[in-house]
Amino acid sequence: MGGVPITLLFADGVSRRIEAQLGESVVSAAENAGLTLLTDCSNGQCGTCAASLVAGSLELGNYDKAVLPDSDRLNGAVLTCISRVTGPCVVEFPYDSSEALTEEAPPIDGCIATLEQVAAETMLLEIDVSDPVDFEPGQYVRLQPPGAEEWRSYSMASCSNARRLAFYVRLVDGGRFSTWLKESAQVGDGLEITEPHGSFFLRREPRPRLFIAGGTGLAPFLSMLESIAGDPELGQIPTTLLVGVRTGRHLFALQQLESLRQRIPSLTVQYAAEQDPVDNCHSGYATELITSMEVPGDTRVYLCGPPAMVEAGRTAAEAAGLPRRDMLCERFN
Numbered sequence: 001m002g003g004v005p006i007t008l009l010f011a012d013g014v015s016r017r018i019e020a021q022l023g024e025s026v027v028s029a030a031e032n033a034g035l036t037l038l039t040d041c042s043n044g045q046c047g048t049c050a051a052s053l054v055a056g057s058l059e060l061g062n063y064d065k066a067v068l069p070d071s072d073r074l075n076g077a078v079l080t081c082i083s084r085v086t087g088p089c090v091v092e093f094p095y096d097s098s099e100a101l102t103e104e105a106p107p108i109d110g111c112i113a114t115l116e117q118v119a120a121e122t123m124l125l126e127i128d129v130s131d132p133v134d135f136e137p138g139q140y141v142r143l144q145p146p147g148a149e150e151w152r153s154y155s156m157a158s159c160s161n162a163r164r165l166a167f168y169v170r171l172v173d174g175g176r177f178s179t180w181l182k183e184s185a186q187v188g189d190g191l192e193i194t195e196p197h198g199s200f201f202l203r204r205e206p207r208p209r210l211f212i213a214g215g216t217g218l219a220p221f222l223s224m225l226e227s228i229a230g231d232p233e234l235g236q237i238p239t240t241l242l243v244g245v246r247t248g249r250h251l252f253a254l255q256q257l258e259s260l261r262q263r264i265p266s267l268t269v270q271y272a273a274e275q276d277p278v279d280n281c282h283s284g285y286a287t288e289l290i291t292s293m294e295v296p297g298d299t300r301v302y303l304c305g306p307p308a309m310v311e312a313g314r315t316a317a318e319a320a321g322l323p324r325r326d327m328l329c330e331r332f333n
Contacts (some may be wrong), residue, residue, distance in 0.1 A: 056089025214305020245287025
């Protein structure tokens, strides 16, 4: 099979022209050229690798349509982990070249400081590191337990530049990381942590914010809100957080959110549970709350949660008059 040129464009204006083999995925071609594109699941189920096809064509493999809706696909969106090269093409990425053009730093050694189930199917995992980790509020790292071959990605729920990192892990039946946490992990155990990644982070801009979290998708918003609480200028900007969970028993970090609400005068928090809602909690989906809100047209929307929730939130926000170009998304399964 012959090689063809493909061009990779990044948000900071940097471009790289590389050679790909016909039938090879964009992610694989980039890796062979010494680039590390953002990706996680590698099978079209999470959306981390989303990009835009500017010119040429790619053949997409199987993927979750909640991650890549038909409307986005028609507008050129692709998932580079399952996009096969069929000829010369140009692909544009929504993040800076620094995310892809540098080699992965050696893993950081961490030690479990806290391991506590704080809600139905949710575990609080706190990890101590020897040197503070600097990251943009909302970014994620990959974690790997001792002896494991796979890395799992989780967003920090804590402040940047700290020696203790907090994570909220959804406990999945049969999940390798979940099983390790529930059955084997103990305080004092070690694990490895990659450097921070991701283009889903708090933007410093003077426009209203709408945060929409599904389940443990609340974690990056806790990091963002802690950053906002420590910056008087950011704290003056109207911010609304909608938290959606399966049942009232799945709610967590309520005391932290109440503390943040008191520290950030401009913050409004609303909860929704699909079943068994608690007091002052909407019965249904968090995305339904958007229809009853007055949302300024210049609002920046941040969505984090399962693919179906993210797409429902994008649709509801668009129906409220907000353009999709002003929406930042982080999906996970």
